[in-house]
Amino acid sequence: MTTYQNNDHLAGDFYTQNFAKTAGEGNLILNLGPQHPSTHGVLRVVVELDGEYIMRAEPILGYLHRMHEKMAEVKTAAQFIPNMGRVDYGHALGWNWAFVGAAEKLGGIEVPERAEYIRVITCELNRIASHLLWWGAYLLDLGAFTPIMYAFDDREKVLDILQIPTGSRLTYSYYRIGGVAQDLNADCIRRIQEFIPWFRSRLPMYKDLVSDNIILRKRIEGIGAIEQDTCRRYGATGPVARGSGINYDVRRAQPYSVYPKLDFVVPTSDLKDARGRYDVRMIEMEQSLRIIEQALDMMPEGEVLVKGAPKPSWKVPAGETYFAVEGARGKIGAYVVSDGGKNIYRTKLRAPGFCNLSLFAEVSQGTILADAVAILGSLDLIIPEIDR
Amino acid sequence: MNAIPAELLRIIIGLVAIAVSVGLIGLVMVWVERKVAGHIQRRPGPYEVGPNGLIQPLCDALKLVGKQLFMPKGADPILFWLAPVLAFLPVLLLFLPLPVGDGLQTLDVNLGLLLILAFSGLAVLSVLLAGWASNNKYGLLGAARGVAQAVAYEIPLLLSVLAVSFVAGSLDLAHVVKLQGTWPWNWNIMTQPLAFLIYIVSALGETNRAPFDLPEAESELTAGFHTEYSGMGFGLFFLAEYANMVVVCSVATALFLGGWHGPVLPGPVWFVLKVSALMLLMVFVRWTYPRVRFDQLLVINWKWLLPLAVANLLLTAFFVKLAQFA
Numbered sequence: 001m002t003t004y005q006n007n008d009h010l011a012g013d014f015y016t017q018n019f020a021k022t023a024g025e026g027n028l029i030l031n032l033g034p035q036h037p038s039t040h041g042v043l044r045v046v047v048e049l050d051g052e053y054i055m056r057a058e059p060i061l062g063y064l065h066r067m068h069e070k071m072a073e074v075k076t077a078a079q080f081i082p083n084m085g086r087v088d089y090g091h092a093l094g095w096n097w098a099f100v101g102a103a104e105k106l107g108g109i110e111v112p113e114r115a116e117y118i119r120v121i122t123c124e125l126n127r128i129a130s131h132l133l134w135w136g137a138y139l140l141d142l143g144a145f146t147p148i149m150y151a152f153d154d155r156e157k158v159l160d161i162l163q164i165p166t167g168s169r170l171t172y173s174y175y176r177i178g179g180v181a182q183d184l185n186a187d188c189i190r191r192i193q194e195f196i197p198w199f200r201s202r203l204p205m206y207k208d209l210v211s212d213n214i215i216l217r218k219r220i221e222g223i224g225a226i227e228q229d230t231c232r233r234y235g236a237t238g239p240v241a242r243g244s245g246i247n248y249d250v251r252r253a254q255p256y257s258v259y260p261k262l263d264f265v266v267p268t269s270d271l272k273d274a275r276g277r278y279d280v281r282m283i284e285m286e287q288s289l290r291i292i293e294q295a296l297d298m299m300p301e302g303e304v305l306v307k308g309a310p311k312p313s314w315k316v317p318a319g320e321t322y323f324a325v326e327g328a329r330g331k332i333g334a335y336v337v338s339d340g341g342k343n344i345y346r347t348k349l350r351a352p353g354f355c356n357l358s359l360f361a362e363v364s365q366g367t368i369l370a371d372a373v374a375i376l377g378s379l380d381l382i383i384p385e386i387d388r
Numbered sequence: 389m390n391a392i393p394a395e396l397l398r399i400i401i402g403l404v405a406i407a408v409s410v411g412l413i414g415l416v417m418v419w420v421e422r423k424v425a426g427h428i429q430r431r432p433g434p435y436e437v438g439p440n441g442l443i444q445p446l447c448d449a450l451k452l453v454g455k456q457l458f459m460p461k462g463a464d465p466i467l468f469w470l471a472p473v474l475a476f477l478p479v480l481l482l483f484l485p486l487p488v489g490d491g492l493q494t495l496d497v498n499l500g501l502l503l504i505l506a507f508s509g510l511a512v513l514s515v516l517l518a519g520w521a522s523n524n525k526y527g528l529l530g531a532a533r534g535v536a537q538a539v540a541y542e543i544p545l546l547l548s549v550l551a552v553s554f555v556a557g558s559l560d561l562a563h564v565v566k567l568q569g570t571w572p573w574n575w576n577i578m579t580q581p582l583a584f585l586i587y588i589v590s591a592l593g594e595t596n597r598a599p600f601d602l603p604e605a606e607s608e609l610t611a612g613f614h615t616e617y618s619g620m621g622f623g624l625f626f627l628a629e630y631a632n633m634v635v636v637c638s639v640a641t642a643l644f645l646g647g648w649h650g651p652v653l654p655g656p657v658w659f660v661l662k663v664s665a666l667m668l669l670m671v672f673v674r675w676t677y678p679r680v681r682f683d684q685l686l687v688i689n690w691k692w693l694l695p696l697a698v699a700n701l702l703l704t705a706f707f708v709k710l711a712q713f714a
Binding site: 028030036037049051052139142143144145146149150153213215216218219368369370371373 | 425428429430431525526528529532533598599601608609610674675676677678679680681682683684
């Protein structure tokens with residue numbers, strides 16, 4: 001007979017206790033995270049378990065809140081660009097673009113055409129890197145240890161390429177208000193041209209070895225179906241919405257830069273489940289290669305930074321504007337309000353991950369714990385982006 | 389010397405040899421597993437300590453031994469520390485009736501197979517105790533999974549083993565091996581291919597190896613039933629896993645792959661080679677496939693393995709009877 005000492009240390013904090021108030025009799029309250037192998041960072045999900053079944057789930061955010069929006073109020077526009085590279089380490093250039101684009105829109109600055117093409121090329125490369133990171137990590141969630149090594153092998157090549165013009169490997173601050181910091185040099189272009197056929201040859205291998213694997217298919221097919229209505233209600237975008245059959249891509253819906261001139265397909269899937277989102281991302285990587293290929297051909301010679309580009313002390317003209325780009329995880333938006341002062345008055349960043357994560361509570365209800373992990377992974381969450 | 393019975397002496401020497409070899413196998417297997425995993429993943433694996441990282445597992449073992457033994461608040465101290473010991477000790481007993489070579493067997497009993505199957509059942513108890521006593525929700529979930537899985541997979545494992553012993557008419561491993569011949573077509577795998585397949589799949593489930601490593605599924609349950617174990621507590625579970633692998637592979641070798649039989653080379657060498665090949669297969673599987681879901685795992689067992697194993701057993705029994713009449 002062992003009498004346990006008090007279990008106060010297991011009672012949990014405010015969130016757990018509040019969550020437990022409405023828990024069913026005999027159900028287990030389990031905290032997934034903030035330190036947990038499947039949450040990729042410091043996401044915390046409180047779940048109510050009946051055996052292995054999830055009765056309720058509630059994501060708790062804020063463990064990685066870094067006040068990016070507040071920082072935007074105490075920095076000049078140009079000084080804020082490095083912050084944008086750190087919002088989302090997966091697709092940093094997308095965030096670069098959203099903010100820079102908003103500032104340009106407000107300042108009425110024309111970006112040289114070559115710079116637009118360079119932005120497209122680098123942004124799409126970064127999208128491939130981001131999807132590869134997701135792909136590897138997702139399969140790690142599903143218990144396959146090896147694919148992440150192959151994904152990182154490929155991603156490494158992309159990072160090497162992006163390192164040449166940007167000078168960094170993860171948290172880029174490459175775009176400038178009025179263009180980009182540096183031209184792509186011959187070495188960089190040669191390496192991109194080498195990368196495209198090489199990566200094309202890799203994708204069928206991934207399909208054969210991983211995507212068509214019976215265990216993987218059983219794990220993701222029919223799991224975590226998200227109805228279009230649910231997607232719309234939560235404002236889900238990107239591969240999550242497209243995996244549910246919503247044909248919404250900012251590159252097509254609200255065209256920006258030179259995307260209208262480029263020929264690419266916006267993949268959607270009617271499966272609505274984790275498999276749909278998986279397929280969409282895999283096809284997106286192929287499409288990104290196509291975009292890069294075309295952009296390389298069409299790229300004109302010329303300046304990469306507009307003449308008389310804004311200096312760091314440049315004051316954004318008074319006004320307000322919204323600029324959105326298609327990030328790897330969905331619609332990245334920057335809402336910028338300026339009163340013409342030294343610093344921008346207010347910047348609101350729209351993170352796609354936040355909306356996509358909000359879905360989780362509803363979608364995970366009634367699933368098995370292992371499925372919840374599969375759903376969480378299929379949303380492609382980057383926690384710093386969600387908490388900002 | 390007369391005071392000590394020869395049989396006891398044999399068991400003592402055998403046990404010492406087993407204890408040493410289990411430790412050694414653990415070290416070697418850790419190295420092999422990490423090296424193979426490395427090569428599957430296009431990286432060198434352990435590389436720094438010793439030639440090709442050979443000393444690495446030894447360093448890891450020393451590190452584990454040197455670590456503080458930590459017990460979570462509110463855990464049941466007796467059961468908590470009993471669990472890793474209970475996981476490891478029965479495994480040593482499992483080695484007793486294994487026929488490594490002709491006559492090279494610690495315990496020559498005619499119920500060797502039964503002994504192995506009985507004692508391997510104890511592993512479940514240790515998983516349950518570890519998960520329950522550590523006062524951790526992940527541990528509890530892992531333990532619940534572990535028990536359900538082990539109970540389920542034990543049955544097809546037993547049935548597939550039984551099919552072979554029907555043919556041999558014995559539960560003595562050495563006897564089963566003796567009935568097989570030198571060449572692969574003389575082995576039981578030729579007459580019982582289905583039983584071999586069922587055995588290998590169930591063995592993966594029994595030893596909690598990927599893709600059936602659900603009790604310790606790290607992306608769901610952090611580390612499952614051994615979440616709270618540090619130092620040698622974890623080390624013993626770890627060692628037990630590898631030792632269990634060796635046992636199931638050895639039993640498979642004896643039952644299906646002709647045991648010590650083989651051309652040219654001496655018997656024990658063949659035995660070790662065959663066991664190593666099976667172990668490598670298990671390592672390959674682990675690093676290649678994703679993990680199945682828990683309900684899928686049970687579906688594979690109850691809907692496929694069990695009916696197939698029963699059908700196989702019945703067919704085998706039928707033919708054995710037929711052979712007797714003929």
